[in-house]
Amino acid sequence: MDRLVVTDADRHRYARRHRAGRIALYAIAVISALAAAGPFVWAAITTFKQDSDLYRRRNNPFIFNETPTTDHIGLLINDTGFVTFAWNTLWVGVLVVLITLALSLPAAYSLARLDRPWAGPMGIAIFFVYLVPPTLLFLSLSRLVVALGLQDSTWSLVVIYPTITVPVSVWLLIGFLKTIPKDIEEQAMVDGYSRVGAMVRVVVPLLFPGIVAVIVFAFTLTASEFIYALAFISPSAEKVISTGVPTELVRGDVFFWQSLQAAAVLVAVPIAFVFNLFLDRFIAGFTQGAVKG
């Protein structure tokens, strides 16, 4: 059936298929967006509901049956440690990202590029670190945290979180380094750069998408972490978002539902927004790298 002539019928069929494909694409895109963001949209509505509206089984949960109120946001901002938790999460996240990059960038370069015979086994060893779950380490780590004098301090998280982020980051960066041809830095070394110079001036800029990926990963892992944060810290001024909100706004069996939903939306939207900016650049850089490679 090797026809080189494209008939009108072919063209017609192609156009029809193309249109069907577009419709399917939009349908799946809309369904995914609804499935992913639906709970947040609903949470945003709930945030502004009065108690008498929310706690009535017959009321439509997706609209305001009574006048909306901002009382619950006021409660969240003024009467809870929400702002403190958010600030703690932010600075812990930034410091953990910096420590992670400082440790994993050289390590990944060493394992991917410097051709040592132990690089393979060592890479796998670092990967296996990821197999030791926080649930297992939490008991003994809290003793170490006490020994370091960091109990009940947000700094304990700055020290411990890189143990979660470094192994993943090293592996990610090794993967990205493999996509950069070795010729590029060999050429730079021929041109007079030292090994370190070639790495810093030539490889690191090309590795930019990988570095962004590490930042994204390290920050989300850090902001989401729950068990360590719960275990090491009890004073509320030192807590981070992921433990502070559930413990401060859930008192016994009383849930401050609207404020809890407000907290989820207020945290979710900015993080997703920033990551979406990064994601675009990350993907642009990635495709560019692939074309050049």
Place this chain on the structure above:
Amino acid sequence: MAAPPDVAARRRLADRDGALAWIFLSPAVVYILALVGLPFVLAVAFSLSDVTGGDPSFDWVGLQNFERIFSDPVFWRSLRNTFVFTAVSMFFIVLFGKVLANVLIADFKGRWLVRFLVLLPWTTPVALSTITWLWLLDSVFSPIDWVLRQIGLLQTNMFWLGQPTLAMASVIAVHVWRLVPLAAVIMMAGLLSIPKDVQEQALVDGAGYWRRMFEVTIPLTAPVIAISALFGAIFTFTDMTVVYVLTRGGPTNETQVLASWAFFRGIEGSDIGQGAAIALFLFPLLLAAAIAILRAVRRMEVG
């Protein structure tokens, strides 16, 4: 033209690959040995001891903790749940992640908005988004029940978290919901790493969408899919946040997984020795899974 001596010395060090390899690697290795290796050894020691929250003195009890957890039916229940939770979650995460990745790399109007919305479940701290779900699945006020009642499919309430099968399904659904975006992003990066000319060649050769998908795209991205599935499986296997916030293992341990049970025993039950023993049980299983998948990936890279 001789360089100043200190520059020359630095130059030589900066060029000695062997020394550099160690200098570059050792900070990460030392950090991990101190804060993962040492606690891991301590945890093994705890599992062989009678350390409790009330009595932190260390006494050797051999394998007693292990004998006790093996004779407890809740342990076997949790073990089974862990496998169900991981296998079912991973199946849907890989499936939906793959579909979503294909949608997100396509060019269409409103792509930025769709990406933003789709990323939300992953970028939100899981304890917060799970609390949103806790209310969505509430036994009385669940909006999902409200919709089902409006369509006439339901008379009263589903009690999502109160019935064993539904509770497990809820836990799995929330976990899938939050991890699919991550899987999609990783697979998207994999898809974009396929050289354009390979795709174009296949198109020129007259391969249709599905043929290109199964004969070009999937084989070329298989290592990326395998690696992201490996990370996801390990993460799922050891994660307990969704279970902890949503059901606390209930009703009557029907959604209990090993990680959450270790937490309840070790922390809330204060039996640190037993908690450590249960948690340690995760380790050989993880090791076996990881070795199996790493091997598969290596075979693919060679072949």
